Structures are given as C-alpha cells and as structure tokens.
Amino acid sequence: MTRFLKKSYAALIYLFLYAPILILLVFSFNASKSRGVWAGFTLKWYRELFQDRQIMKALYHTIIIAVLSSTIATVIGTAAAIGIHNMKKLKRKIVMNLTYIPVVNPDIVTGLSLMLLFIFTNFRLGFVSLLLAHITFNIPYVILSVLPKLKQLDKNLYEAALDLGASPFYAYRKVILPEIMPGVITGLLLAFTLSIDDFVISFFTTGSGVSTLSIIVYSMARRGINPKINALSTLLFVTVLLLLVIVNLRTSGTTNGQNKKQAINGKY
Amino acid sequence: MKKNWLSYPYLVWMFLFIFLPLLLVLFYSLTTRTEDGLRFTLAHFQRFMEPIYLRVLFRSVKLALFSTVICLILGYPMAMILAGNGFKRKQVMVFLFVVPMWMNFLLRTYAWMTLLEKTGLINTFLSWLGLPPLNLLYTEEAVVLGMVYNFLPFMVLPIYSVLRKIDKSLIEAAEDLGADGFTVFRKVIFPLSLPGVLSGITMVFMPAVTTFVISRLLGGGQFTLIGNLIEQQFLLVGDWNFGSAISMVMMLVILVSIGVMSKYEKENEGSGLF
Numbered sequence: 152m153t154r155f156l157k158k159s160y161a162a163l164i165y166l167f168l169y170a171p172i173l174i175l176l177v178f179s180f181n182a183s184k185s186r187g188v189w190a191g192f193t194l195k196w197y198r199e200l201f202q203d204r205q206i207m208k209a210l211y212h213t214i215i216i217a218v219l220s221s222t223i224a225t226v227i228g229t230a231a232a233i234g235i236h237n238m239k240k241l242k243r244k245i246v247m248n249l250t251y252i253p254v255v256n257p258d259i260v261t262g263l264s265l266m267l268l269f270i271f272t273n274f275r276l277g278f279v280s281l282l283l284a285h286i287t288f289n290i291p292y293v294i295l296s297v298l299p300k301l302k303q304l305d306k307n308l309y310e311a312a313l314d315l316g317a318s319p320f321y322a323y324r325k326v327i328l329p330e331i332m333p334g335v336i337t338g339l340l341l342a343f344t345l346s347i348d349d350f351v352i353s354f355f356t357t358g359s360g361v362s363t364l365s366i367i368v369y370s371m372a373r374r375g376i377n378p379k380i381n382a383l384s385t386l387l388f389v390t391v392l393l394l395l396v397i398v399n400l401r402t403s404g405t406t407n408g409q410n411k412k413q414a415i416n417g418k419y
Numbered sequence: 420m421k422k423n424w425l426s427y428p429y430l431v432w433m434f435l436f437i438f439l440p441l442l443l444v445l446f447y448s449l450t451t452r453t454e455d456g457l458r459f460t461l462a463h464f465q466r467f468m469e470p471i472y473l474r475v476l477f478r479s480v481k482l483a484l485f486s487t488v489i490c491l492i493l494g495y496p497m498a499m500i501l502a503g504n505g506f507k508r509k510q511v512m513v514f515l516f517v518v519p520m521w522m523n524f525l526l527r528t529y530a531w532m533t534l535l536e537k538t539g540l541i542n543t544f545l546s547w548l549g550l551p552p553l554n555l556l557y558t559e560e561a562v563v564l565g566m567v568y569n570f571l572p573f574m575v576l577p578i579y580s581v582l583r584k585i586d587k588s589l590i591e592a593a594e595d596l597g598a599d600g601f602t603v604f605r606k607v608i609f610p611l612s613l614p615g616v617l618s619g620i621t622m623v624f625m626p627a628v629t630t631f632v633i634s635r636l637l638g639g640g641q642f643t644l645i646g647n648l649i650e651q652q653f654l655l656v657g658d659w660n661f662g663s664a665i666s667m668v669m670m671l672v673i674l675v676s677i678g679v680m681s682k683y684e685k686e687n688e689g690s691g692l693f
Contacts, residue, residue, distance in 0.1 A: 175526070178533065233426070237423055256670065260629075265440050287437065348523050369636075395521055
C-alpha cells in the first residue's frame with residue numbers, strides 16, 4: 152500500500168517536471184501555430200529556425216563563447232587550483248572564500264557589476280565583454296572540480312618523479328596533470344554547460360548586435376509564444392541531455408556530491 | 420615545492436572582474452553626480468525606503484517564501500522516496516530528477532507560458548470539457564508556479580543527500596524501543612535531516628528572491644520584483660546609482676539569509692563563505 156502511494160507520488164512529481172518539456176518537444180513538430188490543437192506532423196519550424204539568420208548568428212556566438220570561455224577558464228582555473236592547493240592554510244582559506252563569491256552572489260549582481268566595470272572603463276560592450284564575463288563565472292567551477300582531485304593525489308608520486316631526475320615542469324606535465332585530468336575534464340564540461348545555459352549575466356554584459364540563444368529566447372518569449380522557440384528548445388534539450396549523460400558516466404565512479412551541490416548552488 | 424605563482428593569473432583576474440566590479444556597485448550606490456562633481460550620499464538608500472519600493476521588496480520576499488514553503492512540502496516526501504530502499508533503479512530515478520534542472524531555465528519558464536496562455540493546452544482542455552477558459556498566465560500564482568517548477572530540485576537534492584547518509588541503525592534502534600512510524604520520523608529522521616532542509620531552503624529562496632525572468636515572462640511585467648526593479652534601473656531608466664543601491668540591498672538580503680542558514684547548519688559542508 153505505502154509502496155503504491157510512494158510510486159504514484161513520484162510519478163506525479165515526474166509528470167510535473169517533464170510534462171511542460173515534453174509538450175514543448177511534441178508541439179515543435181505541430182503544423183499549426185496554435186498550441187491547443189494538433190494539426191499534423193511538420194518540420195516546418197526547424198526549417199524556419201535554420202533559415203533565421205539572427206538565430207543562426209546567435210547559435211554561432213553561443214557556441215564560440217562556450218568553447219572559448221570554458222577552455223580559457225579551464226587553463227586559468229587548473230593552474231589556480233594547483234597554486235591554491237600549495238598555499239598555506241590561511242591564505243588558501245581567504246582565496247577560497249573569494250572564489251565562492253561569484254558562486255553565491257546573485258547572477259543579476261554579477262552581471263550588472265561587470266556591466267558597470269565595462270562601461271566605466273569605456274570598454275565596448277559586445278563579443279569580448281561577453282567572453283570576459285563568461286570566463287569570470289566559469290573559473291570558480293573549474294577550480295572546484297580540480298581541487299578534490301589534487302587532494303586525492305599521492306604526494307610521493309611527484310617526489311618520485313623528481314628523484315628519478317625529472318624537472319619540476321616535466322614532473323607536473325607527466326605525473327600530476329594525468330592524475331588530475333578527470334577533474335579538469337569535468338570542470339571543462341561543467342563550464343561549457345554553464346556558459347551555454349547562462350542568460351542573466353550575458354543579458355547585462357553583451358552589446359548591440361551580439362546575442363546568445365538565451366537572449367534571443369528571452370526577447371522572443373517576451374513578445375509571446377513562437378513555435379520556432381519550441382524547435383530551438385528541443386534541440387537544446389537534446390544537446391544538454393547528451394552532455395549530461397557523458398558527464399555522468401565520467402563521474403559516476405567518484406564521489407562528488409559536494410561538487411554537484413556547488414554546481415547547483417551556482418546555477419542561478 | 421612552491422607553485423603559488425600558478426594561481427597569480429587567477430588572482431589578478433579575480434581582482435579585475437569580481438572585486439573591482441563589486442567595488443563599483445558600492446561606489447555608485449553611495450555617490451551622486453552634482454554640478455560640482457561627485458558627492459557622497461545615502462539618498463539612494465533612503466529612496467528605497469519609500470513605500471512603493473518597500474512594497475516591491477515585500478512582494479519579492481513574500482513570493483519567494485511562498486515558493487520555498489511549497490517546494491519544501493512537495494520536495495521532502497520526494498527526497499524520502501529517492502533516498503528510501505523502495506526502488507531498484509534508484510540511480511536512474513535521481514538522474515531523471517536532475518535532468519530538467521539542466522535545461523535552460525528560460526525554456527522551462529517558456530514551457531509554462533505555452534501551457535498557461537489563453538489558447539494554451541490547459542484552457543483548450545477546459546473548453547473541451549465545456550468549461551469557461553481561465554485567466555492563468557500573467558498572475559501572481561503563475562509566478563509562484565514558475566518558481567516552484569524551476570527550483571524544486573534545489574530543495575529535493577540537499578535533503579536527499581542528507582537522508583541517504585542517515586545511519587539506519589538509529590532508525591532500527593528507535594523502532595526497537597517501541598516508536599511507531601510517525602514518532603520515528605518526528606524524533607529521529609526529521610531532526611537528522613535538518614541540515615539538508617536548511618540548505619534546501621537557502622537554495623530555493625536565493626534564486627527565487629533575485630529572479631527577474633520568471634516574473635517578467637509569467638507575470639507579464641505586472642508583478643515587479645526586486646530583480647525587475649534592478650533591471651529597469653540599469654537598462655531602462657539608466658539610474659545606476661539607485662540601481663546599485665537596490666543591488667546592495669539585495670546582496671544584503673542574500674548574505675543575511677545565508678548567514679542565518681549556515682548558523683543553524685550543524686555541518687558547514689555547503690558554501691565556504693561563512
């Protein structure tokens with residue numbers, strides 16, 4: 152009896168979570184523009200989506216920004232994590248607390264404070280400012296992914312490499328880096344996903360002519376419903392799902408509940 | 420072996436793009452531009468104390484609290500189900516629970532627009548039943564619904580992770596001592612899950628109180644929240660000083676709520692800020 156109750160409660164919650172998404176997916180193939188009725192299967196909206204130059208340009212920007220910002224953030228963040236790992240306790244604590252600021256701070260404040268900085272310094276709002284903003288909010292997540300791997304690291308490995316005549320740089324490249332690689336890749340993927348997903352910070356730090364998909368969706372949705380957004384959502388949902396499956400398969404062996412929690416914490 | 424220098428690029432970056440911008444917000448919130456240059460003032464904060472703005476703050480906190488309570492009521496049983504031993508494919512269930520969270524929250528909010536609008540699925544269904552259409556979209560309830568939908572996983576996951584770690588022998592001991600199911604829950608399970616509940620509350624309340632997207636899309640701009648107010652000041656009105664002052668107030672609300680929460684959290688495993 153209780154098992155049945157539990158099952159139906161869980162089913163209701165999953166229905167609540169998935170129904171809107173599924174309806175969005177289904178209606179992206181609907182021939183009629185109205186959401187109420189099903190007027191037959193069509194790929195019209197997808198065709199229109201790919202012919203919309205504004206959306207295609209935004210897609211291009213979204214991907215370029217995500218690739219660049221996650222790569223740069225991974226390089227800076229991994230180096231920072233190694234540095235932080237070797238710091239004295241007090242200094243490490245201070246730096247880590249600062250690292251949490253963009254994670255804890257509301258996105259809207261991060262976004263508008265960066266906007267203020269760019270305008271104050273006469274930096275043109277556009278592609279570069281958007282990229283800088285994305286790198287900024289990505290770095291902490293890379294650090295938080297790499298640090299646990301560094302903590303697990305056996306110190307003797309590095310020393311053994313030195314004893315065998317490796318230079319410190321060589322030892323880092325050949326011993327440390329391969330060991331922390333899983334954390335680095337997880338950080339990279341996390342940063343990539345967060346960058347694709349971001350709206351609020353992009354909204355404040357971009358200039359005219361440069362928009363990401365999220366910004367397009369917002370400006371379209373503000374004007375009401377548009378079937379092209381349904382098609383776009385479907386494609387984005389499938390992409391994110393694939394990325395998630397990959398990340399999950401990578402990390403399922405290790406215990407990183409902590410990381411996940413922090414990742415969740417920072418999403419808004 | 421010192422490798423501290425490796426973190427220097429990051430420290431410089433952090434100073435430039437995190438510390439300086441926040442300093443600018445503080446600077447703008449405390450100054451005003453007059454004919455003879457900049458002047459220190461608290462006028463922007465004073466202006467926020469006007470009833471019209473306090474009402475916005477009050478509404479933001481109210482709607483965020485509503486959503487938090489609903490998330491807790493809906494989420495706690497779900498967390499117990501996920502943490503329990505009832506199902507074989509628990510890993511998959513948890514994964515399925517996390518997936519929607521990773522979908523862009525704009526799209527998740529937009530999805531509700533298509534459901535709630537006048538010609539949307541719910542109203543079509545109602546008219547099919549012969550009932551009059553309801554005004555669902557652009558209401559305060561729609562905003563709360565959007566918040567609950569977007570932030571429910573943030574409540575469930577922390578509670579789930581705490582419940583999972585509870586020592587089963589404690590529950591067995593309580594049962595051996597004659598406690599019935601409800602007493603076990605009230606005296607053992609719930610108190611032990613409090614850290615998770617508290618971090619869940621923080622994680623729902625924070626994004627809910629700062630959002631401007633959900634209120635804009637599902638409230639249609641009629642229900643100005645503090646986030647909308649900030650957005651308007653910066654992007655519409657162009658009053659950066661007042662906008663910065665509101666942002667400072669918002670950060671204060673966030674910091675206080677995190678502070679209060681982590682004070683009650685026994686194990687400070689969440690954020691490291693306090």
